[in-house]
Every structure is written in C-alpha cells, then in structure tokens.
Amino acid sequence: MEFNTSKPIYRQIVDFCYHEIATENWAAEGRIPSVKDLSVKLAVNNRTILNAYDELQDQGVIYQKRGLGYFVSSDAKERILESQRKEFFDETVPAICARMKLLGITPEELAHYLNNAM
Numbered sequence: 001m002e003f004n005t006s007k008p009i010y011r012q013i014v015d016f017c018y019h020e021i022a023t024e025n026w027a028a029e030g031r032i033p034s035v036k037d038l039s040v041k042l043a044v045n046n047r048t049i050l051n052a053y054d055e056l057q058d059q060g061v062i063y064q065k066r067g068l069g070y071f072v073s074s075d076a077k078e079r080i081l082e083s084q085r086k087e088f089f090d091e092t093v094p095a096i097c098a099r100m101k102l103l104g105i106t107p108e109e110l111a112h113y114l115n116n117a118m
Contacts, residue, residue, distance in 0.1 A: 001042050009044060013052035016042070018080045021061065021072055028077065032062060032070045059083070 001016060003009050020026040033041065039049045053070055056062045061076045073079070100110060 010048050010051040010055070013038075013042065013044070013049060014055050017052065017056055017061070018084070021076050022080050022084075024077070026072050028072050028074050030072050031068070032072060034069055 001012075003012050017026070017032070020032075026032050032038075035046050035049045035053060039046045042049070053062065053064075057064065057070075059079060060073055061079055062070050062072055064070050099105075100107075
C-alpha cells in the first residue's frame with residue numbers, strides 16, 4: 001500500500017479496513033488480520049495498526065475477543081456506508097459545489113452529466 005502525505009497513515013489504514021469490509025473481503029463476524037500480520041503486509045509499525053484498530057473499535061466496526069484477535073462487527077458494513085455517506089455530504093459535496101461555482105457549471109448541467117454517466 002502506498003501512503004500519501006495529506007492524511008495520517010493510521011487514518012489511511014482505517015480507510016483500507018473500510019474498503020476490505022465494504023467489499024466483503026473481510027466478512028461480518030469474521031476474523032481480520034492480526035496487528036502484526038497487517039503491519040507486515042502494509043510495512044508499517046505495529047502501533048500504527050493498533051491506532052487504526054482502536055479507532056475502528058471506537059466506531060463499533062470491529063471488536064476484540066481476548067486471545068482470539070479482532071473480528072468484524074455484524075453491522076460493520078452498514079456503519080461504514082453511513083459514515084462515508086455523511087462524509088460525502090459534509091465534505092465532498094460542498095467542495096464540488098464550490099468548484100462548480102468557480103467553473104460556472106449549473107446544477108442542470110451536472111444532473112445531465114450524471115444521468116448519462118450512471
């Protein structure tokens with residue numbers, strides 16, 4: 001995985017985990033890679049993975065079973081999609097609207113493009 005400098009690495013790992021869960025590469029109630037295994041796979045410090053897993057636990061996306069590892073919550077996919085929809089409307093849409101205004105793109109033009117693209 002290549003990391004960019006615009007976002008903390010642990011946060012990019014959270015996004016990676018979101019993707020694995022949302023695409024069902026990591027199944028609901030299934031075990032996910034250990035901190036050590038994921039740190040080796042992504043070539044980052046164990047503490048960085050632990051920070052990401054701590055955030056995912058705080059969000060209720062994963063949970064830990066003592067001695068067994070980390071598991072995906074049964075409603076993890078729904079939680080992730082809800083969170084990402086909120087982020088989309090809170091951050092992405094305002095940025096798109098500002099860019100549209102700058103470029104003189106009307107909502108009608110955008111709607112026409114979206115209707116043809118989808």
